[in-house]
Amino acid sequence: MTVPVTWPSESARAASREESRFRITRPLAPARNARVIALDPAAEAVARRVARGPWAKARFYTVAGAAGDAAAPLLELHGRPAALADILTGTDVVVILASEDTGRAQAAAIGRECGARAITTAGVVLGDGFEADGAMAALRPYARVLLLSADESDVFELLTALRV
Amino acid sequence: MLRKDINELLTQTGPGTPMGNLFRQYWLPALLAEELAEDGAAPVRVKLLSERLLAFRDSEGRYGLIDEFCAHRGASLWFGRNEEAGLRCPYHGWKYDVTGQCIEVPSESDNSSFCQNVKLTSYPLVKIGDLLWTYMGDPATTPPLPEYEFALVPAEQTYTSKRWQQCNWLQAFEGGIDSSHVTFLHSGGLKSDPLFKGSKGNEYNMKDTKPFFEVADSEGGLFVGARRNAEPGTYYWRITPWVMPNFTMVPPRGDHPVHGHFWVPIDDENCWTYSFDYHPVRALTDTERQAMIDGHGVHSKNIPGTYRPAANMDNDYLMDREAQRRGDTYSGVAGIAMQDASLQESMGPIVDRSKERLVPADSGIIKARQKLRKAAIALRDEGVTPPGVDPAHHKVRSAAVVLPVAESFLDSCRDAVTVTPGVAQTTV
């Protein structure tokens, strides 16, 4: 004989393990069209490794080789130049990787452009951060979040969590 | 989002699980000292990390935390008689001391050595501040006692309450480092709660509802800085420390006492939320203490004689749609503690994190999960002692400051986020 379960309230029943089974389980589409931009050679190395991950919509770029020149185009990882304006079109989150200060001017330029287009920006400062003080300061006004003293796995976790 | 297997890793804390072993590296709050108020007090059932235990204080004032069940035939020792220097099972009279050692088996002859070989599992239980703390790991690696400031200041400067929360510890804890919900969920409280209202910081809080975040490692865990616009050229920063695995503090408001939490797993579907309020340099006023007892601020009004909140899932948290409409409360649930708990419990006993859509503003949570996972795996695979075990890691504070826009919160706030006894908290 089964004993009928009576719940003292709607909330109690709804929060039960039994009811959790009925939550809609339709798979979620990747939510974000992300661009990951590495500002210096060490950041680029991280971007290259992370780029091998199972991303649906993330694309990766670097400014390496054009250090300090805010007007220089970005490069796709296999070297093709890409204009910032094109990269940002249709994008809804930009993740900027920095490990040192050389990319400060680009950081400010990218941050400003993302700000103007209302694109959410996240900055990831790799290493202990001391070498990237300037890049961090340049990003601070624009980046919705700065992850300090981060490493490669933080980049991976962040992109995974954002479903890019 | 979080993969299912990682979600399981982080949410399961029973014996033998990686997260369970991680928790067993730390001293944890087991119960409030008031629950064993005097020598020979009635024993208290305590379930922690999915182990059923019994706390008691013997006639000599010694504390013990032992297996709830008698070694003879498994009756609950909650029915036990707290006699001279031991707890006696009322079924057949076996008697145990605070270490779980059986000291008398009446059916055996007087000089029998039988009872020497009977010992219940037991853990140390130590009073520090308003709490009784236990360590459930390997006795050989018992760490030094905890040194959290709220537990070390004189009794008149501190107050701790607890409440039963009907969900996994992780979803409760995540609320503690989630600064972005405050301006929404708790907006009513910023205006009216006696332990929150009236600070300059609240104005910044309410004026700028889109904070920016910075997340930085600390020795014991993380600092999460939330930044809002203040006067031109300045930012208002609220800095939340997390000490692994389950200690968080709320940034202060004006000269109000500073609060924080411990989120302690009972089993995988329930946890204890310990809520404390203390002032580093002055006694709590009678009005403040009364407000805490009445369930204001981070505390809850509990059903008398229990640690279950009066507003709980069985009564729909006393949902008040009129108050919600008027804006007295944002969600219709009264009180900061139950505003959090109601939503966290509504996710279900263990939320399926593979269904989340996180945003960059959730980075504190993302990073905390990652640190927990890494620590649990490093402990499992290499025996690495995790951050937060060393009492030096406990000496952190939350802070609220206004800084020039160019300054980094960590560089400017080293002192503010470090405990200096006798020095007041840094607050706006």
Ligand code: FES
């Ligand atoms: S807005 Fe965060 S859970 Fe709904």
Ligand SMILES: [Fe+2]
């Ligand atoms: Fe909250």
